[in-house]
Amino acid sequence: MKFLELAKVYEELEKTSSYIAMKEILTKFFKKVSKDELGIVAYMSLGQIACQYADVNLGMADKMAVKSIALAGGEKEEIVLRKYKKSGDVGETAGEYAGRGTLTVKNVFETLHKIAQAEGGGSQERKTKLLANLLSQATPLEARYLARIVLGDLRLGVGDKTVLDALSTAYASKEARKELEHAYNICPDIGIIARTIAHKGINGIKKIGVEVGVPIQSMLCQRVKAIEEIGKKIGYPVIVEEKYDGERVQVHKKGNKIKLYSRRLEDITPQFPDIVQAIKKAVKGNCVLDSEVMPVDSKGNLLPFQILMQRRRKYDVQEYIKKVPVALFVFDILYNGRSLIREKYEKRYAILKRTVRQTDKIKLALQKMCKDSDCIEDLFNKTVEHGGEGVVIKNIHGPYEAGVRGWNWVKWKPEYVKGLRDTFDLVVVGAYYGRGRRAGTYGALLCAVYDEKKDRFLTLCKLGSGFNDKELFGLLKKFKKITHKPARLEVAKTIEADVWFDPRIVVEVTGAEITKSPNHTAGYALRFPRFLRWREKKPEQATTLKEILSFVK
Ligand code: ATP
Numbered sequence: 001m002k003f004l005e006l007a008k009v010y011e012e013l014e015k016t017s018s019y020i021a022m023k024e025i026l027t028k029f030f031k032k033v034s035k036d037e038l039g040i041v042a043y044m045s046l047g048q049i050a051c052q053y054a055d056v057n058l059g060m061a062d063k064m065a066v067k068s069i070a071l072a073g074g075e076k077e078e079i080v081l082r083k084y085k086k087s088g089d090v091g092e093t094a095g096e097y098a099g100r101g102t103l104t105v106k107n108v109f110e111t112l113h114k115i116a117q118a119e120g121g122g123s124q125e126r127k128t129k130l131l132a133n134l135l136s137q138a139t140p141l142e143a144r145y146l147a148r149i150v151l152g153d154l155r156l157g158v159g160d161k162t163v164l165d166a167l168s169t170a171y172a173s174k175e176a177r178k179e180l181e182h183a184y185n186i187c188p189d190i191g192i193i194a195r196t197i198a199h200k201g202i203n204g205i206k207k208i209g210v211e212v213g214v215p216i217q218s219m220l221c222q223r224v225k226a227i228e229e230i231g232k233k234i235g236y237p238v239i240v241e242e243k244y245d246g247e248r249v250q251v252h253k254k255g256n257k258i259k260l261y262s263r264r265l266e267d268i269t270p271q272f273p274d275i276v277q278a279i280k281k282a283v284k285g286n287c288v289l290d291s292e293v294m295p296v297d298s299k300g301n302l303l304p305f306q307i308l309m310q311r312r313r314k315y316d317v318q319e320y321i322k323k324v325p326v327a328l329f330v331f332d333i334l335y336n337g338r339s340l341i342r343e344k345y346e347k348r349y350a351i352l353k354r355t356v357r358q359t360d361k362i363k364l365a366l367q368k369m370c371k372d373s374d375c376i377e378d379l380f381n382k383t384v385e386h387g388g389e390g391v392v393i394k395n396i397h398g399p400y401e402a403g404v405r406g407w408n409w410v411k412w413k414p415e416y417v418k419g420l421r422d423t424f425d426l427v428v429v430g431a432y433y434g435r436g437r438r439a440g441t442y443g444a445l446l447c448a449v450y451d452e453k454k455d456r457f458l459t460l461c462k463l464g465s466g467f468n469d470k471e472l473f474g475l476l477k478k479f480k481k482i483t484h485k486p487a488r489l490e491v492a493k494t495i496e497a498d499v500w501f502d503p504r505i506v507v508e509v510t511g512a513e514i515t516k517s518p519n520h521t522a523g524y525a526l527r528f529p530r531f532l533r534w535r536e537k538k539p540e541q542a543t544t545l546k547e548i549l550s551f552v553k
Contacts, residue, residue, distance in 0.1 A: 001033060001034065001037055001041075001104060001105045001106075002101075002103065002104055002105070003103035003104055003105050003107070003108050003138070003142050003146075004101055004103070004139060004141065004142055005029075005032075005105075006029075006041065006044060006045075006105055006145075007139075007141045007142045007144075007145050008141065009025060009026070009029045009045070010145045010154070010156060011141060011145075012025050013025055013026075013156045013157070013158060014155065014156055017157060017487070019162065019454045019455060019456065022156075022157065022158055022162050023162055023165045023166050023169070026045060026158070026162065026163065026165075026166035026170075027165075027166040027169045027170045028170075029041075029045075029166075030042075030166055030167060030170035030171070030194075031170045035195075035198040035199055036198075037105060037106065038194045038195060038197075038198040039191040039192070039194045039195040039198075040105055040106065040109045040191070041105060041194070042163055042167065042190045042191055042193070042194035043109075043190060043191050044105065044108075044109065044149070045156075045158055045163055046154075046158060046159075046160065046163060046190065047148070047149050047152065047153075047154030047156070047158075048190075049109055049112045049113055049116065050113075050191070051188060051189035051190065051191060051192075052188070052265060053188065053189075053214075053215050053261065053265040053266070053267070054189075055266070055267060056113070056116045057116060058112065058115050058116050058127075058150055058152070059115075059116065059118075059123075059127065060115065060127055060128075060131065060150050060151065061151075062084070062090065062151065064124060064127060064128050064131075065090050065094075065131065065147055065150055065151055066080050066081050066084055066090075066093075067128045067132075068128045068129075068131035068132040068135055069084075069090075069093060069094050069097055069132075069135060069143075069147065071128065071129070071132035072097060072099070072131075072132040072133070072134075072135035072136040073096075073097025073135075073136075075097060080093060080097075083096065088483040089148075089483070090147040090148060090150075090151055090153070091143075091144035091145060091147045091148040091153075092144060093147070094135060094138075094143040094144055094146065094147035095140040095141065095143050095144040095147075096140070097135070097143065099135075099136050099137060099138065099139070100136075100137055100138075100139075101137070101138065101139035101142065102137045103134065103137050103138055103142060107134075108134060108146065111130055111131075111133070111134050112149070112150070114130055115127045115130050115131060115150070118130070131146075131150060134146055135147070153482070155484060155487050156487055157487030157488045159455040159488060159540070160184070160188075160190060160455075160540075161452075161455040161540075162455055163190055163194075164177070164180050164181060164184055164190075164193070165177065167180060167193065167194055167197055168180045168197075171197045171198060171201070172197060172201065172202045172205075173202075176202045176205070179202055179205050179206055180193065180197070180205060181403075182402070183196075183205045183206070183208040184403075185216065185217040185402035185403030185404070186208055186209065186210060186216050186217075186339075186341070186402050187208050187211070187214050187216070188214075188215070188216070188217060188265060189214065192208075193205070193208075196208065209335075209338075209339030209341070210288055210334050210335040210339040210340070210341055211335070211339075212252045212253065212254045212286055212287075212288060212335065213252055213254070213259065215250050215252065215261035215265045216250070216288070216334065216341075216402045216403075217265070217402045217403030218248055218250070218263055218290070218402070218403070219290070219332075219400055219401050219402060219403070219404060219406075219408075219409060220403075220404065220405040220406075220409070220541075221392055221405065221409040221410055221411035222405055222406060222407050222409065222410050222411075223410065223411055223412075223422060224410055224412070227373045227376060227377065227412060228373055230373060230376065230393055230410060231372075231373070233407050233410060234393065234394075234395045234407060234408070234410065235395070236370070236371045236372065237369050237370060237371045237396065238369075238370055238376070238393050238394060238395065238396065239345065239346075239349070239367055239368070239369055239370075239393070239394040239396055240367060240368050240369075240370050240375070240376050240379045240380075240391050240392075240393050240394075241331060241365045241366065241367040241391060241392045241393075241394060242329075242365055242366040242367070242379070242383045242388055242391060242392075243383070243388065243389045243390045243391050243392045243411060243413070244292035244294050244302070244329050244365065244388070244389065245292075245294075245304075245305045245388070245389035246292045246293050246294035246295065246305055246308055246326075246329075247262065247263070247268075247292065247293050247305075247308060247536060248262065248263040248290075248291075248292055248536075249261070249262070249268070249272075249275075249291050249292065249293045249328065250262075250265075250288065250289070250290055250291075251279060251283070251287075251288065251289040251290075251291060251328075251330075252288050253279060253283055253285075253286060253287050253288075253289075254286045255286065256280055258276045258279050258280065260272055260275065260276070262536055263536050263537055263538075263541070264536055264537060264538045264541075265538075270314070270317065271311055271312060271313065271317065272293065272311070272326070273317065273318075273321065274321045274325075274326070274361065275293065275326065275328050275361065275362075278328070278359060278360075278361035278362050279328075279362060281357075281359065282356055282357045282358070282359045282361070282362040283355060283356055283357075283362065284354075284355050284356075284357075285336060285337065285355065286335075286336070286337055287333060287335055287336045287337075287355055288333070288334040288335035289330050289332065289333055289334070289352070289355075289356075290330070290331060290332035290333070290334060290400075291328050291329055291330040291331060291332075291365075292328075292329050292331070292365075293308070293326050293327070293328050293329075294308070294326060294327055294328075294329060295307040295308045295311075295324055295325070295326055296325055296326060296327045297325070298325070300327065300360060301386070302386060302387060302388065304387070305533075306533075307324055308324065308326065310323065310324045311324050311326065326361075327360065327361050327362070327363060328361060328362050328363070329363050329364070329365045329366075330352065330356055330362065330363070330364055330365065331352075331364070331365040331367075331392075332345075332348060332349075332352065332400060333348050333349075333351050333352040333355060334348075334400055336351055336355060340400070341399055341400035341401075341402065342399050342400075343399065343400075344396065344397045344398065344399065345394055345395060345396050345397070345398050345399075345400075345408070346396040346397065348400065352364065366379075366383070367379075369396075370393075376391065376393060376412070379391055380412060384414050389413060390411060390412050390413035390414060391411070391412050392409055392410070392411050392412075393409070393410045393411075393412060394408065394409055394410075395407070395408040395409075423508050423509060423510050423532060424449075424460075424508070424509050424510075424511065424526060424529075424543045425506050425507070425508050425535050425537055425541070425542045425543050426447035426448060426449060426460060426461070426463070426506065426507055426508075426509055426526075426542055426543060427447065427448045427449070427450065427457055427503045427504075427505070427506055427507075427539040427542045428445045428446070428447055428448075428463075428479065428501055428503075428504075428505050428506075428507055429446050429447070429448050429457055429459070429486055429489050429491070429497070429500065429501055429503050430445070430446035430485075430489075430491075430496075430497025430498070430499060430500045430501055431444065431445050431446060431475070431479065431497055431498065431499050431501070432444045432446070432462070432497055432498050433498050433499075438472065440473070440476075441472055441473050441475050441476055442472075442475045442476070442499075443464055444462040444463055444464035445462070445463045445464070445475070445507070446459055446462055446463075446491070446495065446497045447459070447460055447461050447462070447463050447507065447509070447526075447529070448460060448489065448503065448521075448522070448542075449522050449542060449543050449544060449545050449547075449548055450539060450540055450541075450542045450543070450544050450545070451544065451545040452540075452544050452545070452546065453545075455488065456488050456489070456490050457486070457488055457489045457490070457503050457539065458490050458520070458521040458522040458523075458545060459489075459490075459491050459492070459495065459519075459520045459521050459522060460520055460522045460524065460525060460526050460548065461509075461511070461520070461525055461526040461527075461529045462495070462529075463507065463509055463529045463530075463531060465528070465529065465530045465531065466509070466510075466529075466530035466531030466532065467531050471531070478505070479499075479501045479505065480501065480502070481499045481500065481501065482500050482501060482502055483500075484500060485500050486500055486501070486502055486503050488503065489503065490521040491521060492518070492519050492520065492521055494519050495519050495520070503539040504539060505534065506534070506535040506536075506537040506538075506539060506541070506542050507531060507532075507533075507534055507535065508531075508532040508533050508534070508535050509526070509529045509530060509531060509532055510529070510530050510532060511526040511527055511528055511529045511530070512527045512528040513526075513527050513528075514526055514527070514548060514551055514552050515527055522545055522548055524548055524552060
């Protein structure tokens, strides 16, 4: 397939902001694509060349792209740079110098991979030349999108969900959409999903299971308003487990090869060489485990979450192993040579106990079987006494529901006891410049919830309270400005921000109440929001519109 065909689809997508229209454009296009190219096209409709967890990075900055454009167009670099500064859109600038139009999708995909693979001495030059070579073969329209892909700024507003929707209507039935989403939660690689549906249909999709090396979306907890609801929602007996407030870690072990993935499915193995060593000694066979890593003192007592932040580093890792000791609390097993997610929790836990030998560094989560709410409160009180975050109540018959916030896991935290609402995890989408004491940084951040149905972000509040000075003056560095409103954001004219950010960073906030609001596209506003902490979550894992609506009911 010619790359021009894909570029024309990009153009059509760029012209609309309607989710339904995008889905239709992609459905029509996917039907035309050959089975062999569907995987590539699925990645590229998201502006990617691999799944996110593979962490393939093109490693090209604006300056290198400008160099490539100059090289391809036989133009002076300063002139290209001037044009780019004026337009603020590398795509538009690239489009001014384009050529013949002989590119194929496969050729572009493979060259972009070569760009990503170029490393070490002279790699910048190699990357620049490879891109220049592509640009010299591109028509203006192709060059425009090529340049944007390279800088990770495609601006189409197409999210994973839109692609899944389009794949299911193009290749299966509307009813198959659920199966596709389920498979994507287990194997979050849109290329594999697209190739499987193209070649093996919905039956192939149904067979997708857990594999070592492919991180799966984490199962999440529901919440109840009163502990007495547990009986109705789950049914006794239940397993009650300590809820550890550290960082979620998914362990993938094949022989002595171990990878650790975060809740965002990022590879965090290099941060925890001590845990990797401990797993080698304590865990049997090939497996995938779900767990939480916690900072601990020399006696093994749990320490507050904030301390763990110091382990989030690329340098001085060995030094911080000693400074900030950690332990891993394992609470589930998802694979032990075969996929276990459809097994009941009771059975998975029995397998887990046989797989993990407890040591100082690797432990099983503290748990107890309960037949009534008094028993739940008992363990809850114990965990809160030693500074824990509360408990997770688990259905002993429940499967592992990847990526789902269902009733098989329910959390119960001290805030709920005090009759307060839980906190909110919001996506930061923009900011307003500060004045007075806050001059030189942002005065407030514009925060949004996620609307799962429309795959859009809807604003809920402006957040300006709760930051200490260090955080406040670190905001400028923490957020990278983009030149345009994020494509998947719906925002009212009345509260347009001074600067926009890609919906990437999630912040945890508390608030006093939620009230109706015409200014926020969520339809509601969170009053008196206060900053609590940054969260290691993907934007699509933030508080959803549906959750907000359930609060106000
Ligand atoms: P919160 O803000 O309450 O931490 P969350 O939005 O991060 O919640 P939830 O789905 O509400 O996520 O709670 C599940 C999280 O709790 C998991 O992501 C995991 O990191 C943590 N956790 C700690 N202990 C356990 C446990 N024993 N079982 C399951 N999850 C646990």
